[in-house]
Amino acid sequence: MIRHMTRRAALGALAAAAVATGWAGLPAPARAADYPADRLTIIVPFNPGGSADRMARAIAQFLPEELGVPVTVVNRPGGSGALGHTYFLQQPDDGSTALVSPVNPYLISNILRDQGMLDWDAFKFVNGQWQDYYVLLVPKDEPYQSFKELVDFIKENPGEASSAIIAGDGGHLSTLIMLEQLGLPSDAINFITYDGGGPMRTALAGDQVTMSVISGLGSDVIKDDVRALAVFRTEPHALWDAPLINDALADYGVEIPVLAADLRTFTVQTSFAEEHPETYQMLVDAYHRMLDRDDFKAFIGESQIAGDWMGPEATKASLDESYATFEKYIDRLEE
Secondary structure, eight states: HHHHOOOOOOOHHHHHHHHHHHHHHHHHHHHHHHHHHSSSEESSSTTTTHHHHHHHHHHHHHHHHSSSOOOOEEOOGGGGGGHHHHHHHSSSSSSSSEEEEEEEHHHHHHTTTTOSSGGGEEEEEEEEEEEOOEEEEETTTTTOOOOHHHHHHHHTTTTTEEEEOOTTTTTHHHHHHHHHHOOOGGSSEEEESSSHHHHHHHHTTTTTTSSSEEEEEGGGGGGGGGEEEEEEESOTTTTTOSSSSHHHHHGGGGOOOOOOOOOEEEEHHHHHHHHHOOOOHHHHHHHHHHHHHHHHHHHHHHOOOOOOOOOOHHHHHHHOOOOHHHHHHGGGGOO
16 A cells, blocks of 8 residues: 555656746746746646546646646545535636546536536536546455455445445445445445545555445556456456456346446636637647647556547537436435
């Protein structure tokens, strides 16, 4: 565990240092670029150490050279993302603020559950950079070697197993639907709420909880400290050697919908894009160029961070589809 946490902390420190030294080393013409705002602040609505935070800090390291202004990251955790999402909308819509967040599922859940003063149409999704999926993990020190062993324990000892969750996210919802399909009440598991993927992974790696349905790619940093019992996909993934969730549930004669996991997205205010289209396009172009940089690709490859370009239209279409799926099942979270 110490090795993984140290590596993650080192990545954050490296990113912060690179922002400072990279900006200081920019030539004068780059500093005098035409981008109207004198800096860009990226809001992350969760604690430091999670996957969205890692993605934001990678962007903050390399975007200044393309945008011509310094880029910093500010964490605004609370309310399963609701406080940070609300704070983001309260900032000036002049191109000085962006958001890096797993919009699917957290912003979607915030809106559908009336958490915060949020409006889906107020967010302009520039790009879905990092798509994830869920995996059911248990600490290596827990005795469960299979999905069936864990389910048998939960059935025989209701309320004794604990699960790390971010309240209202897709992992939480998937767990509730799974319990329902297994004929178990929602309180068959003791849910322990965390505000961000980093603290959840710390709890798993430290054997502080029994299990968690958590983002799979974002959890590679604790891979040596946990055991995967099921993968929430329709096809296997090489990272986790575990059965697909509906294959595991086949022994019980049930199946569940496979909800898409975190789509970590680079986002701005819709009003900014509409009222300052030239500035908006400058930011989009600079961000897109950054994704194509060889040094950025090398850094995120080493750091296990994705750097995909979906673009605004495909990102919005994907998120709208996820919104509709969540809307169908969101009532499970209120029971």
